[in-house]
Amino acid sequence: MAFCPTVSSYSNGPKPIGERRPHVGRSEEEGVTPALRGLGPPVARTRGDPGTTRVGSWPRPRSTAPDTSRTVSARAPRFARPARRQGARLPGFAVAQAALHHGGTAATDHEWRMTMPAQPAPLESIDIGDIKVTYLPDGDATLSATTVFPASNDALWEAHRELFDADGRLLLTLGGFLIETGDQKVIVDLGFGDLTVPFDAVDGVFRGGKLLSSLRQAGVQPADVDVVFYTHMHLDHVGWTAQNGTLTFPNARHVVGDGEFEFWQGVSDPDLAGVGPNPDAVLAPLLNRIESVSDGATVAPGVNVLASPGHTPGHCSAVVSSGQSRAIILGDVMHCPLQLSDGDLRIIFDVDPDTAARTRDHIAAELEADSATIGADGHFPGSAFGRVVQANGRRWVGLADTVAR
Ligand SMILES: [Zn+2]
Numbered sequence: 001m002a003f004c005p006t007v008s009s010y011s012n013g014p015k016p017i018g019e020r021r022p023h024v025g026r027s028e029e030e031g032v033t034p035a036l037r038g039l040g041p042p043v044a045r046t047r048g049d050p051g052t053t054r055v056g057s058w059p060r061p062r063s064t065a066p067d068t069s070r071t072v073s074a075r076a077p078r079f080a081r082p083a084r085r086q087g088a089r090l091p092g093f094a095v096a097q098a099a100l101h102h103g104g105t106a107a108t109d110h111e112w113r114m115t116m117p118a119q120p121a122p123l124e125s126i127d128i129g130d131i132k133v134t135y136l137p138d139g140d141a142t143l144s145a146t147t148v149f150p151a152s153n154d155a156l157w158e159a160h161r162e163l164f165d166a167d168g169r170l171l172l173t174l175g176g177f178l179i180e181t182g183d184q185k186v187i188v189d190l191g192f193g194d195l196t197v198p199f200d201a202v203d204g205v206f207r208g209g210k211l212l213s214s215l216r217q218a219g220v221q222p223a224d225v226d227v228v229f230y231t232h233m234h235l236d237h238v239g240w241t242a243q244n245g246t247l248t249f250p251n252a253r254h255v256v257g258d259g260e261f262e263f264w265q266g267v268s269d270p271d272l273a274g275v276g277p278n279p280d281a282v283l284a285p286l287l288n289r290i291e292s293v294s295d296g297a298t299v300a301p302g303v304n305v306l307a308s309p310g311h312t313p314g315h316c317s318a319v320v321s322s323g324q325s326r327a328i329i330l331g332d333v334m335h336c337p338l339q340l341s342d343g344d345l346r347i348i349f350d351v352d353p354d355t356a357a358r359t360r361d362h363i364a365a366e367l368e369a370d371s372a373t374i375g376a377d378g379h380f381p382g383s384a385f386g387r388v389v390q391a392n393g394r395r396w397v398g399l400a401d402t403v404a405r
Pocket residue numbers: 234236237332379
């Protein structure tokens with residue numbers, strides 16, 4: 001075990017997870033909700049304030065932060081994009097019109113400029129005070145929007161073609177985040193892995209493979225990574241855990257929210273297991289290495305755990321704070337920017353949809369209320385970093401669209 005004494009001595013530090021527990025079947029899974037931390041309305045907090053609600057671990061800037069969008073660094077070279085159909089056009093929707101109008105409401109070119117069709121988020125970095133956060137693309141997934149969001153319809157998506165690929169499928173980026181804080185290097189989530197998998201049930205395909213080259217492009221080798229923090233253990237977040245049974249990041253502590261690892265050990269439902277971590281390739285190599293962390297834990301200087309349950313029982317986000325700046329790496333609190341303002345947009349992969357919706361609304365409200373806080377979502381197209389603004393509902397503005405290129 002490669003514990004880092006500095007990190008493991010923090011309060012609320014990780015605790016080793018024990019051996020495999022008895023099987024937990026579907027009935028216990030359904031009983032998960034009452035045990036989860038409930039989410040009250042957003043409450044202004046200061047660091048260390050135990051708070052009066054159970055979402056209490058927001059490390060907040062000490063005062064109003066400057067416009068940190070100005071700190072976006074020069075964009076790293078983009079990866080080669082997947083081949084697009086030659087001359088492909090979005091059916092019935094002019095590209096220029098889509099860029100200038102949003103849901104039938106006129107919006108500024110500045111606000112809604114998006115690449116058409118949607119592109120995976122690129123490798124890019126932002127500075128959060130003294131901490132550098134870099135998005136590490138691994139690949140992308142394309143899905144049937146109305147299948148994965150059953151409450152949606154074609155009319156909704158027709159107004160948001162900026163989220164679609166050239167073939168009319170919802171595009172999600174796959175990847176992780178590198179956090180460089182002091183002499184510590186943390187990776188949040190490990191992408192899909194070096195494989196391409198069709199998911200016929202959602203008329204989709206998941207493609208990974210670039211995470212390690214993204215990491216090297218950021219100047220970091222796998223052996224340099226001190227902490228791997230999983231927001232949760234769906235298969236598109238654990239893909240690079242191990243190769244041939246050996247951990248890809250051999251010197252890193254591997255941490256995950258309370259209960260998440262045990263939950264997936266106990267899953268027997270084939271549909272649920274099918275989107276979870278592979279028992280042999282992922283769970284087995286982690287058995288004696290994984291550590292659980294609780295809400296509020298510090299996993300590295302300036303990197304704190306924020307319990308954000310619902311998508312999975314132990315789902316956690318990561319709050320990065322330094323000086324007057326703050327970012328939250330959402331994990332799978334949201335998969336699509338439209339979820340910021342539409343509570344009915346629930347993805348079929350949420351284990352506890354009601355809890356997930358409350359978590360999502362709470363975090364969206366927090367991002368809207370504190371415009372200095374950067375949101376970081378590894379599934380959004382275009383840019384993994386952005387802000388939430390109020391414009392006839394909460395909307396996402398990618399940082400790449402707010403700074404001159
Ligand atoms: Zn995901």
